[in-house]
Every structure is written in structure tokens, then in C-alpha cells.
Amino acid sequence: MSLDTAAITAASARFPKPARSFTYGTAGVRTLGKDLDSTCFRLAIVAALRSKWAKGKVTGLMVTASHNPEQDNGLKAVDPRGEMLASSWEAHCTRIANAASDDELVGVVQDIVAKESIDLSQAAVVVYAYDTRPTCPALVRALEAGLDALGATKRNAGLLTTPQLHYLVRAYNTQGTDEAYGEPTEEGYYEKMAQAFKTLVPAASPLVVDCANGVGAPALQKLQKYIPAASLPFKVLRTAISTPGALNSGCGADYVKTTQSLPAGLESEVQADSRMCSFDGDADRIVFYYLRGDPREKASFRLLDGDKITALAADWISELVKTAEVDLKVGSVQTAYANGSSTRYLEQRVPVTCTPTGVKYLHHAAESYDIGVYFEANGHGTVLFSPASIAKLKGAGSGAPEAAAARKQLLALTELINQTVGDALSDMLLVEVVLRVTGRSFAEWDSTYEDLPNRLLKVLVPDRTLFETTDAERRLTRPAGLQAQIEHEAARYAGGRSFVRPSGTEDCVRVYAECEKADELGALAENIKKLVEDAAKAAAQA
Numbered sequence: 001m002s003l004d005t006a007a008i009t010a011a012s013a014r015f016p017k018p019a020r021s022f023t024y025g026t027a028g029v030r031t032l033g034k035d036l037d038s039t040c041f042r043l044a045i046v047a048a049l050r051s052k053w054a055k056g057k058v059t060g061l062m063v064t065a066s067h068n069p070e071q072d073n074g075l076k077a078v079d080p081r082g083e084m085l086a087s088s089w090e091a092h093c094t095r096i097a098n099a100a101s102d103d104e105l106v107g108v109v110q111d112i113v114a115k116e117s118i119d120l121s122q123a124a125v126v127v128y129a130y131d132t133r134p135t136c137p138a139l140v141r142a143l144e145a146g147l148d149a150l151g152a153t154k155r156n157a158g159l160l161t162t163p164q165l166h167y168l169v170r171a172y173n174t175q176g177t178d179e180a181y182g183e184p185t186e187e188g189y190y191e192k193m194a195q196a197f198k199t200l201v202p203a204a205s206p207l208v209v210d211c212a213n214g215v216g217a218p219a220l221q222k223l224q225k226y227i228p229a230a231s232l233p234f235k236v237l238r239t240a241i242s243t244p245g246a247l248n249s250g251c252g253a254d255y256v257k258t259t260q261s262l263p264a265g266l267e268s269e270v271q272a273d274s275r276m277c278s279f280d281g282d283a284d285r286i287v288f289y290y291l292r293g294d295p296r297e298k299a300s301f302r303l304l305d306g307d308k309i310t311a312l313a314a315d316w317i318s319e320l321v322k323t324a325e326v327d328l329k330v331g332s333v334q335t336a337y338a339n340g341s342s343t344r345y346l347e348q349r350v351p352v353t354c355t356p357t358g359v360k361y362l363h364h365a366a367e368s369y370d371i372g373v374y375f376e377a378n379g380h381g382t383v384l385f386s387p388a389s390i391a392k393l394k395g396a397g398s399g400a401p402e403a404a405a406a407r408k409q410l411l412a413l414t415e416l417i418n419q420t421v422g423d424a425l426s427d428m429l430l431v432e433v434v435l436r437v438t439g440r441s442f443a444e445w446d447s448t449y450e451d452l453p454n455r456l457l458k459v460l461v462p463d464r465t466l467f468e469t470t471d472a473e474r475r476l477t478r479p480a481g482l483q484a485q486i487e488h489e490a491a492r493y494a495g496g497r498s499f500v501r502p503s504g505t506e507d508c509v510r511v512y513a514e515c516e517k518a519d520e521l522g523a524l525a526e527n528i529k530k531l532v533e534d535a536a537k538a539a540a541q542a
């Protein structure tokens with residue numbers, strides 16, 4: 001069977017490429033929604049080819065720009081195991097998105113087919129979903145046209161969170177096998193998680209959830225029907241998914257993490273002792289927080305971020321593994337953005353790996369442990385159980401009654417935690433489980449270690465590609481000489497650490513700085529920023 005090139009060119013003519021370039025980066029393609037019709041059409045073709053390549057297994061496409069503003073949109077491709085698209089295919093996405101004409105597009109498609117030895121007679125099935133952005137319906141139509149052009153079977157999964165789509169893809173592909181992941185429906189997703197949650201927890205006080213006015217809101221409202229309020233009461237806030245401009249505006253995980261404060265206006269909707277958390281716009285990130293001391297003081301805000309979630313989960317799972325009398329290695333994965341205190345805390349307890357920014361790197365590194373706990377500091381992450389560890393837990397028969405109970409808990413955790421990707425809903429339940437089973441408050445969780453004061457700055461430079469890094473992005477190799485200057489500056493502060501890297505999702509360079517004394521932090525961060533600006537100017541002129 002050959003390509004229906006006429007069908008591709010005819011359809012492509014309806015989605016002309018704007019005069020600009022696109023990149024499939026850390027989190028797929030992300031830019032202004034109005035510019036993305038051609039990209040959606042074209043990446044749908046790639047998703048269909050990927051499905052053919054995988055012998056007809058289902059692949060996925062999610063239309064979302066996550067925590068970015070409402071006018072933005074984007075596409076994330078999902079591989080047959082429910083994980084992010086293999087890095088080796090990202091270049092295909094970038095190339096196809098940038099093909100300058102319909103003919104060049106056909107050429108790129110033929111090239112992918114040849115390079116990946118794709119059998120075109122294979123069937124292709126692609127499941128897709130979208131978030132609440134106003135540009136989604138048009139982009140979904142472009143995406144559908146791309147699937148039609150390749151004769152792929154379309155499965156429109158509707159309005160979903162990103163992790164729900166990842167769940168669906170794995171559930172479809174494992175149906176009826178030993179690795180069956182769950183019913184391949186949205187209901188199946190809620191049922192699986194709720195069932196596991198009920199197995200794990202006693203009751204507790206309500207949790208206030210900021211849904212970022214995004215797709216996490218309807219998802220959480222539906223999940224509530226599966227978990228009785230008596231076992232998990234929620235107060236669900238920021239649910240205005242049809243209010244223009246509301247998405248991620250003054251609320252959501254990214255806002256809370258970057259401003260280190262409550263979502264705008266939340267003070268009047270919560271109590272001084274409320275336990276709170278925020279999702280991002282597509283509900284694959286979560287951070288927790290509470291108020292300590294006088295709620296009118298800014299300093300009363302206490303953030304429990306991805307690093308604190310790693311510490312909480314790694315500690316509890318390590319304890320369970322010990323009690324369960326099974327030989328499993330628990331490890332953790334962080335990026336350079338992890339607070340130095342969290343790294344020190346974890347290193348005394350479990351192996352810690354550092355990877356470059358972007359969850360695909362953390363995810364792969366976590367797979368090398370029997371049980372791998374990974375979170376970016378911004379709250380994106382999950383816990384992975386290797387197939388061998390699940391088999392060991394199921395197979396172990398003897399031992400003390402506590403050992404059997406711990407194995408049962410660990411197995412329920414493998415059901416509760418989304419194994420495909422970080423998932424705000426699932427991570428929220430995980431944290432609830434650990435806190436309740438161990439009888440801890442947010443304040444007790446918070447006291448595991450004290451974060452070093454830290455700051456993240458964006459620096460706009462003429463050309464961010466002049467910045468290159470090594471050692472999991474912890475050191476610069478270019479521009480020449482800058483790394484030595486950064487280290488020299490950081491060494492002037494007690495506990496000083498700083499690193500600089502080009503963003504993979506925005507046109508900027510990021511500066512991270514931390515040190516022991518809060519009143520010295522501003523100087524450290526600003527001095528590094530100045531060094532970066534000077535070096536960027538010099539490098540651009542060279």
C-alpha cells in the first residue's frame with residue numbers, strides 16, 4: 001500500500017503553514033493557538049504513522065498549552081505505553097511542522113515512512129483529547145483532517161486532562177493482556193483510582209483544590225462521585241472553565257509556585273487552618289500549601305512543592321518496602337531545580353539521580369529503579385513501579401501479617417498512582433493517603449526539612465542558543481568563561497548555588513539561585529543575571 005499523496009496535499013491546502021517556525025520541545029509544540037492549525041494537521045499524520053510503526057497500537061494526541069496563558073495552545077504526542085513520544089521521533093515532528101509547502105510536506109511524510117521502515121498497510125488508531133482553551137475546537141478539526149488523510153481510525157476522547165489521555169492510551173493497548181491497565185474509558189480512570197484510594201485511607205478534613213479554571217475542574221467534579229465525601233471531602237475552587245481569560249490567571253500551580261503566594265482572592269474563601277492545593281491548566285502538576293502563623297503576613301504562606309512530595313512519598317514507600325519483607329530498591333529523581341535542602345535530605349535516605357529539565361528525562365531515569373519516585377520542583381511527577389517489582393509483591397506469600405498488609409498497600413499504590421505520567425488528581429490522592437495513614441498534618445509534613453531561600457529569574461537574551469550546558473544542565477559550557485564567573489559569585493555566599501540554562505519552552509534563559517541567608521539571595525540572583533546579560537551580549541556580537 002502506498003501513501004495517498006493527493007489526499008494529503010488536498011487536505012493540507014486547507015491548513016496553510018504560517019510564515020514562522022515551530023519546535024517540538026520538552027513538552028511538545030507550544031505557541032499561540034491561532035498559529036497551530038497546520039501543526040495539528042501535520043502532527044496528526046505523525047501520530048498515525050507512529051501507530052502504524054507500532055503495529056496498529058493506539059497512540060495519542062493532547063491539545064493543550066498546560067499552564068501557559070489562554071491564547072496559547074499546543075500539542076503533546078503520547079506513545080503506545082501511555083508515555084511521552086519517544087525522543088527519537090521529536091525531530092520528525094519538528095520537521096513536518098516546518099515543511100514550507102504541501103509538496104515538501106508529502107516529502108517529509110515519505111521520508112519518515114522510509115527511515116522508520118513503516119508498513120503503510122498497517123491500521124492506525126489515534127485517540128485525542130483537548131483542554132478548555134477557546135482555540136481547541138478548530139485545532140481538533142485540523143487534527144482530525146490529518147488522521148483522515150492517512151486513513152487512521154479516530155477516537156475523540158473529548159475534554160480530558162492530559163494524564164487522563166495518557167491513561168486511556170495505555171489502557172487501550174493493554175486491554176485483555178496480563179498488563180491490563182484499566183478500562184479504556186474516562187469512567188474506568190475514576191473507578192480505578194477511587195477504588196485504590198478507598199482501600200488505602202481513613203477519613204479526614206476537607207482539602208481545598210484550586211483547579212486553575214481549567215480541565216482539572218470537571219475531572220475532579222467527576223472523580224468526587226466515585227469517592228464518598230465522608231472519605232474525601234473537597235472544596236473545589238477556580239472552576240470557571242467557560243469564562244474567557246480565567247484559565248491559569250491569578251491561580252493554578254505555576255502561579256502559586258512562582259509567586260510563592262495564595263491564588264488571588266483565595267484568602268477570603270479559606271480558613272486559617274485550611275489544607276490547600278493547586279492544579280495547573282491541564283492537571284498534570286500539583287503543589288500543596290497552607291498558612292502558618294498570622295495569615296495576614298506574606299511570610300505565613302508555606303509551599304509544599306514537588307521536592308516535598310518526593311520526600312513524603314519516598315519515605316513512606318521505603319518504610320512499606322521494609323515492612324513488606326521484599327527486596328526492592330527505592331530511588332528518586334530530581335532536576336537541578338530541586339532545592340538543595342531536599343537533595344541533602346533525600347541523599348541520606350535513598351539513591352538520588354539528577355537529570356536535565358523535562359519530565360521525559362526524569363521518567364526514564366526513574367525506570368532504572370524497582371520503585372522510582374520523581375517530581376520536578378514545580379510539582380510535575382509520579383512514582384513508577386517496575387513490572388518486576390509488581391510481580392515480586394504479588395508473588396511474595398509468607399511472612400508476618402504486617403508484611404502482608406504492607407504488600408497489599410504497595411499494590412494498591414500501584415493502582416492509585418498514574419504510571420504513565422505525572423497526574424495532579426492521582427498525586428493529590430497519593431499525598432492524602434500518606435498523610436492520613438501516617439496521621440500527619442501539612443505542618444508536620446513541611447517540617448521534614450527547611451527549604452533554602454531560592455529564586456528563579458527569566459533573562460531575555462538576543463540568542464539563547466548561545467547557551468549550552470553539561471552535567472544535567474548544572475553547568476554551562478558556553479558562552480566561554482561564564483560558568484567560572486557564576487561559580488565564583490556563588491562561592492561568595494554561605495550555601496550559595498546557582499546555575500543557568502536556556503529554557504526548552506520559552507525564548508529566555510533561566511537563572512536559579514539559592515543560599516542560606518534570605519537577605520543575601522536578591523544580590524546573588526541579580527549579580528548572576530547581570531553576568532548572564534553581559535556574556536549574552538558579548539557572545540551575540542562575537
Ligand SMILES: CC(=O)N[C@H]1[C@@H](OP(=O)(O)O)O[C@H](CO)[C@@H](O)[C@@H]1O
Binds near residue numbers: 358376503505506
Ligand atoms: C524551571 C521550570 O519550571 N521549567 C519547566 C519548563 O521548562 P523550561 O525548559 O525551563 O522552559 O516547562 C517544562 C514543561 O512544562 C517543565 O517540565 C519544566 O519544569
Ligand SMILES: [Mg+2]
Binds near residue numbers: 282284
Ligand atoms: Mg501541565
